[in-house]
Amino acid sequence: xxxxxxxxxxxxxxxxxxxxxxILSKGYRQRLELSDIYQxxxxxxxxxxxxxxxxxxxxxLASKKNPKLINALRRCxxxxxxxxxxxxxLGEVTKSVQPLLLGRIIASYDPxxxxxxxxxxxxxxxxxxxxxxxxxLLHPVIFGLHHIGMQMRIAMFSLIYKKxxxxxxxxxxxxxxxxxxxxxxxNLNKFDExxxxxxxxxxxxxxxxxxxxxxxxxxxxxxxCGLAFLIVLALFQAVLGRMMMKYRDQRAGKINERLVITSxxxxxxxxxxxxxxxxxxxxxxxxxxxxxLKLTRKAAYVRYFNSSAFFFSGFFVVFLSVLPYAxxxxxILRKIFTTxxxxxxxxxxxxxxxxxxxxxxxxxxxxxxxxxxxLQKQEYKTLEYNLTTTEVVMENVTAFWEETSLLMxxxxxxxxxxxxxxxxxxxxxxxxxxxxxxxxxxxxxxFGVSYDEYRYRSVIKACQxxxxxxxxxVLWLLNKTASQEKGNSTQSINSSYAVIFTNTSTYYVFxxxxxVADTLxxxxxxxxxxxxxxxxTVSKILHRKMLRAVLQAPMSTxxxxxxxxxxxxxxxxxxxxxxxxxLTIFDFIQLLLIVIGAVVVxxxxxxxxxxxTVPVIAAxxxxxxxxxxxSQQLKQLESEGRSPIFTHLVxxxxxxxxxxxxxxxxxxxxxxxxxxNLHTANWFLYLSTLRWFQMRMxxxxxxxxxxxxFISILTTGEGEGTIGIIxxxxxxxxxxxxxxxxxxxxxxxxxxxxxxxFKFIDMPTEESKPPTKSFKPSxxxxxxxxxxxxxxxxxxxxxxxxGGQMTVKDLTAKYIDGGNAILENISFSISPGQRVSFxxxxxxxxxx
Numbered sequence: 001x002x003x004x005x006x007x008x009x010x011x012x013x014x015x016x017x018x019x020x021x022x023i024l025s026k027g028y029r030q031r032l033e034l035s036d037i038y039q040x041x042x043x044x045x046x047x048x049x050x051x052x053x054x055x056x057x058x059x060x061l062a063s064k065k066n067p068k069l070i071n072a073l074r075r076c077x078x079x080x081x082x083x084x085x086x087x088x089x090l091g092e093v094t095k096s097v098q099p100l101l102l103g104r105i106i107a108s109y110d111p112x113x114x115x116x117x118x119x120x121x122x123x124x125x126x127x128x129x130x131x132x133x134x135x136x137l138l139h140p141v142i143f144g145l146h147h148i149g150m151q152m153r154i155a156m157f158s159l160i161y162k163k164x165x166x167x168x169x170x171x172x173x174x175x176x177x178x179x180x181x182x183x184x185x186x187n188l189n190k191f192d193e194x195x196x197x198x199x200x201x202x203x204x205x206x207x208x209x210x211x212x213x214x215x216x217x218x219x220x221x222x223x224x225c226g227l228a229f230l231i232v233l234a235l236f237q238a239v240l241g242r243m244m245m246k247y248r249d250q251r252a253g254k255i256n257e258r259l260v261i262t263s264x265x266x267x268x269x270x271x272x273x274x275x276x277x278x279x280x281x282x283x284x285x286x287x288x289x290x291x292x293l294k295l296t297r298k299a300a301y302v303r304y305f306n307s308s309a310f311f312f313s314g315f316f317v318v319f320l321s322v323l324p325y326a327x328x329x330x331x332i333l334r335k336i337f338t339t340x341x342x343x344x345x346x347x348x349x350x351x352x353x354x355x356x357x358x359x360x361x362x363x364x365x366x367x368x369x370x371x372x373x374x375l376q377k378q379e380y381k382t383l384e385y386n387l388t389t390t391e392v393v394m395e396n397v398t399a400f401w402e403e404t405s406l407l408m409x410x411x412x413x414x415x416x417x418x419x420x421x422x423x424x425x426x427x428x429x430x431x432x433x434x435x436x437x438x439x440x441x442x443x444x445x446x447f448g449v450s451y452d453e454y455r456y457r458s459v460i461k462a463c464q465x466x467x468x469x470x471x472x473x474v475l476w477l478l479n480k481t482a483s484q485e486k487g488n489s490t491q492s493i494n495s496s497y498a499v500i501f502t503n504t505s506t507y508y509v510f511x512x513x514x515x516v517a518d519t520l521x522x523x524x525x526x527x528x529x530x531x532x533x534x535x536x537t538v539s540k541i542l543h544r545k546m547l548r549a550v551l552q553a554p555m556s557t558x559x560x561x562x563x564x565x566x567x568x569x570x571x572x573x574x575x576x577x578x579x580x581x582x583l584t585i586f587d588f589i590q591l592l593l594i595v596i597g598a599v600v601v602x603x604x605x606x607x608x609x610x611x612x613t614v615p616v617i618a619a620x621x622x623x624x625x626x627x628x629x630x631s632q633q634l635k636q637l638e639s640e641g642r643s644p645i646f647t648h649l650v651x652x653x654x655x656x657x658x659x660x661x662x663x664x665x666x667x668x669x670x671x672x673x674x675x676x677n678l679h680t681a682n683w684f685l686y687l688s689t690l691r692w693f694q695m696r697m698x699x700x701x702x703x704x705x706x707x708x709x710f711i712s713i714l715t716t717g718e719g720e721g722t723i724g725i726i727x728x729x730x731x732x733x734x735x736x737x738x739x740x741x742x743x744x745x746x747x748x749x750x751x752x753x754x755x756x757x758f759k760f761i762d763m764p765t766e767e768s769k770p771p772t773k774s775f776k777p778s779x780x781x782x783x784x785x786x787x788x789x790x791x792x793x794x795x796x797x798x799x800x801x802x803g804g805q806m807t808v809k810d811l812t813a814k815y816i817d818g819g820n821a822i823l824e825n826i827s828f829s830i831s832p833g834q835r836v837s838f839x840x841x842x843x844x845x846x847x848x
Contacts, residue, residue, distance in 0.1 A: 001681060004038035006688075015140060017692040024689055027630025034637065040681045046673035049151055050158030052076055057159065057375065069372040070365070076155070077148055084144045085199035091137035092203055094130045096210050099341035101127040102727055105713070106334045124709045131702050139695045142196050146687050149195035154676055156191075156371055157184060161649065161672050165656065165665045168380040169413045176260040177267070177653055181564075181646055183370060185571045190363045192683075198364070200357035204349045211346050218335050218342075219325045226321030226343060230350040233313055237306050237355050244302040245362065251295035255575075258288045262547075262570050266563050267650075270555065278551040285547060293540050296578050297533070303583055304532050309351055317343045337728050344732060380413060380660070411661055435655040448667030531589075532582045539577035542754075545761045546570075552765040556814060564646030569760055572642075573753035581750045588747055591740035598729045598736070612707040619700050620741070627693040628748060634686040635752050641679035648675050690745065697741050705730050803832030 009019040026036060042048060056072035101123050108120040164180065208227075215223035265272055265281050272281055318340050325335075408414045437444050445459050546569065550558070603610035652659065652668055659665055708730045806829070813823040830836055 001035065001037050001039045004041065006038070006041065015136070017139075017143075017688055017695060020685070020689045020692045023685060024627070024630045024692065027633050028626055032630070032633040032637065034678075037637065037681045038685055040677055040684055044151060044154070044680055044684060046154050046158050046676040046680070049155040050162070050673070053155035053159055054162070067372075067376070069368050069375065073152060073368070077152060081145070081148055081195075084141045084148070085203070087137055087141045088145075088199050089203050089206070091134045091141065092207055093210070094134040094137075095345055096207055096214070096342075098127060098130050098731065099338050099345070100214065101130070102341050102731070103334050103338035105727065106337050120713055121710075124713055128702070128706045128709060131705060135695070135698045135702060139691055139698070143687065143691045145196040145199075146192065147684075149191040149193070150680070150683065150687070152195070153189070153191045154680060157645070157676055158669075158673060160184060160371060160374060161652075162665075162669060163375050163377070163379075164649070165652065165659065165668065166379040168378045168415075169408065171377045172653070172656070177263045177567075177650055179256055179260065180649060180653075181263070181567055181571055182256055182259050183374065184646070184649070185568070185575075189572070190360070190367055194360040194364060197353070197356045197360045200349075200353040201361060204354040204357065207349050208346065211342055211349075215321070215339065215342055215346075218339060219321060222324035222328070223321055223339075225324050226317040227346070229316055229320050230313070230346065233309055234350050234354065237309055237351065240302045240306045241355065241359065244299050244306070247295045247299040247302065251292055251299065254288055254292040254295065258285060258292060259567075259571060261285050261288065263567060266550070266566050267654075269550075269558060272551070273555065282544075282547055282551055286544060289540070289543060293536065293578075297536055300532050300536055300579075300582055301529070304529065304586065306355065307583055307587060313347055313351055317347055340728050341731060381415065408657070411657065413657060413660070435658055437651065437655065447662065448664045531586055535582040535585070536578065539574065539581075542577060542757050542761070543570075543574055546757050549761050549763050549765070553763045554766045556819075557763055562643055562647040563650050564648070565643035566760075567650075568639075568643055568646055569756060573756055576750050576753040577757070581747075581753075584743060584746050584750060588740060588743035591736055591743055595733055595737045595740055598733045601729055608711050612704060612711065616700055616704045620697065623693065623696055623700070624741070624744070627689070628745075630689055631686065631693070631745070632748070632752070634682060634689060635749055638679065638682040638686055639752065639756065641675075641682045644675040645672070645679060648672050693745070694738070694742065698738055701733075701738060704733075805832050806830040 005019040005022065006014070013019045023032075023036065023038070026032065053072060053076055056075045057067075057069065060067040060069070060072045105120055105123045105127070108123070160180075160183065167175070212223060212227060215226075261281070261284060265285070272278060321339055321343060322336060437447070442456070445456055550566065599613055603613060648668075648671060652672075659668055709727060712726045808829070809827045811823055811826040812821050814821050
């Protein structure tokens with residue numbers, strides 16, 4: 001990795017994120033590689049962050065009977081978190097003050113108020129400076145909050161992994177790998193994006209109080225009619241939020257249940273294929289998935305109505321605020337347009353920012369409590385070392401064991417019911433279950449200790465690996481040319497980072513965009529429901545297709561994939577398709593229509609403004625295309641960097657007894673931190689470039705608003721209504737267009753998950769097996785029910801064999817396509833009932 005330019009960047013470069021320019025330029029010109037990514041700052045390293053949080057958590061455990069993880073997090077990150085919150089509040093205050101200057105500008109065009117016409121230019125300058133000030137405050141603050149959320153996630157990732165290596169075997173028997181991955185993936189990811197919204201839980205009440213004071217000055221008591229409507233709407237959203245939380249909690253149990261079975265299936269895929277359990281496993285998982293999707297649809301519909309409340313509430317807030325005042329007194333245009341601007345800010349605060357903040361706190365505190373419960377689980381106890389003995393001593397031990405359990409108790413993995421076990425020296429352990437650490441032969445032999453040339457050579461010689469090494473070198477030389485040709489032919493395929501269109505995926509992409517078109521054709525409040533329903537249905541089909549593709553893929557393909565990478569598709573990517581993608585697309589379409597309508601109205605009122613709109617649109621399209629070239633590659637690298645984290649977790653759990661027996665936990669913690677730092681480097685750079693893009697977009701919007709303001713002031717004659725409409729809609733365009741741009745980037749980023757799912761769907765299938773027929777999951781999807789698969793061959797006596805017999809002729813087997821043959825031209829026959837002993841297994845065929 002390269003040294004980060006951030007270390008030597010100036011204050012202005014950090015403020016405007018200009019230090020990301022070289023990576024953006026390089027990503028636009030060529031494909032980015034891992035070596036192009038910048039090193040992370042030392043403050044973001046997993047070693048530093050985990051040590052800091054672990055120290056505070058140990059302090060919490062030692063000082064209190066009921067330790068709270070949130071207290072440890074508070075001592076680590078609170079002051080920085082509050083500093084950015086205060087700056088965010090100042091940025092929001094500028095947004096609340098802008099309508100005051102707007103009202104003064106509109107008032108200066110009143111024919112009865114010509115004395116203020118001379119200061120309109122100065123008022124416009126002040127209004128534009130407020131936009132500039134908010135831009136300079138907002139983007140560094142949001143980036144800082146995202147940065148803190150990232151650091152919290154890294155620290156808790158490491159803390160959970162360290163705790164996993166210390167858990168007792170009794171606790172580990174009750175926790176599946178799928179549950180651990182769900183804890184890391186689904187819960188901790190909330191800190192990355194959600195922390196920027198957390199401050200609005202206290203900012204919004206202060207902002208509402210300020211806005212209502214200003215509206216009182218304009219409309220007196222009638223201003224509270226609009227606020228009353230928003231409060232009723234907020235209560236309605238709160239009811240919807242409680243319903244959504246109930247569905248999400250119920251759904252979380254089903255997700256964990258599905259992931260447990262999926263994880264076990266992936267870990268034991270060879271057994272599943274050997275016993276032909278593919279169809280049974282698919283039915284079992286799809287039955288759970290059906291129940292999960294019922295709850296997903298309910299939660300999605302509730303979230304849709306919650307989101308729709310924002311879009312339809314704007315008119316009613318302004319109408320209910322202005323109407324009572326207009327009926328009692330006459331109202332001037334300046335007050336109407338100022339009220340509209342205030343209500344736009346008020347609506348965003350009450351119906352969007354505050355519910356988001358409450359949801360963020362609910363999700364974050366729930367995740368923290370789950371992690372806290374995990375960190376307090378029972379740990380295994382190391383055996384007592386006694387230097388007075390040279391052997392293993394058992395004193396008054398009472399236990400119920402077999403041979404393996406006795407060995408586990410000597411290692412400390414199991415505890416005796418009574419008595420003590422003492423020993424001195426070191427324990428050498430060889431598990432009965434084969435386990436190899438991912439890495440080179442040398443790394444497996446050294447296993448984290450200092451390199452000893454003599455010992456290493458001795459192990460190589462004792463295991464007869466010298467002859468194997470020579471054979472591998474010869475085979476590598478023979479296959480080098482073919483591999484290079486194959487690599488050249490697939491280079492263009494591997495370098496693709498866009499959505500992959502194949503014969504199967506085209507149908508689903510068409511399905512998605514048909515769902516998008518439904519929202520434009522439908523009318524009324526329910527116009528987005530077809531989209532939400534369609535996309536969840538697409539997610540259901542994609543999950544079933546991907547599950548079937550994994551079950552029917554040949555072992556030569558599955559051997560090239562990491563277990564963590566496969567699980568990541570069924571956890572994070574499916575969660576994105578279920579939860580985020582439907583409503584993100586819906587929001588993007590709504591926002592885009594609002595912006596288009598506002599631009600059309602403004603351009604119709606003042607044609608000169610259309611001339612300012614054209615370069616803005618062109619700059620937006622150009623800048624977005626320039627940014628997406630790099631962001632898509634960074635997102636792809638970030639996704640690839642996430643898989644080694646879960647792969648290392650799965651590997652550590654499988655070889656946990658071996659790690660503990662040899663005391664290699666610190667070494668594996670170092671490897672885990674290395675994987676975390678690799679992912680952090682990609683994620684931090686993605687966040688930085690994203691903020692670079694969003695700040696440039698807002699700079700363009702500010703320039704656009706400045707142009708609109710001065711064009712309208714200089715070209716508008718006696719018309720306060722015209723100037724009011726133009727400036728009010730221009731301010732609305734400012735906020736809505738930026739939101740729409742962010743949504744478009746989010747849609748593009750989320751579609752990466754769709755692309756990754758399609759890659760699994762398009763995997764090759766086993767040629768010997770016909771494609772499985774589609775089935776409908778049963779209505780009763782409980783795992784407690786016995787799954788019975790009927791064998792129709794039993795009814796056909798003339799087909800079902802009377803004895804088991806195996807004939808193998810000229811068998812050649814490879815682990816992966818293009819790899820070296822592990823068996824070559826093997827032929828043999830086994831008669832019914834004959835026992836044949838192989839080196840690592842015993843095969844017994846008997847008469848049926």
